[in-house]
Amino acid sequence: MQPNQPNSSSPLNLTAIKASPPPQAALRKAKEEDEWFASDRRKREHQREQGARTIIHWAIQGNIIVAGIIIAICLGVRGFHLIAAEEYKWLQKEQIDLLDNLAKYAGSGAVGSLLTRYLTKNVEHGQGNS
Secondary structure (H helix, E strand, O other), X not given: OOOOOOOOOOOOOOHHHOOOOOOHHHHXXXXXXXXXXXXXXXXXXXXXXXXXXHHHHHHHHHHHHHHHHHHHHHHHHHHHHHHOOHHHOOOOHHHHHHHHHHHHHHHOXXXXXXXXXXXXXXXXXXXXXX
């Protein structure tokens, strides 16, 4: 037998090269950190989504308010043109027809139905999120 070859009849002792198990406290801490990072990522994504929804909500509300003010002014001007004497009227026939068409559009419920649908959707979702 050669001295460099191990004896096939004797069992090999590999305990000297066996890796030691990782410490349980370090594994637990690593798992806690993974859970914390995942939770933090979900929280930041939620905050970003809510921020975008808030901006869109305020933009739509602003548009609805501005549209309401413009429609009220147009209806006020049209009403004034119905009541006032001829020397106080400044609009031409085509401009008055345009105001009439705007009143028909506003009176048809298109603006009201859009407003109602939007607010109903947001109120229902708003109560669930609070």
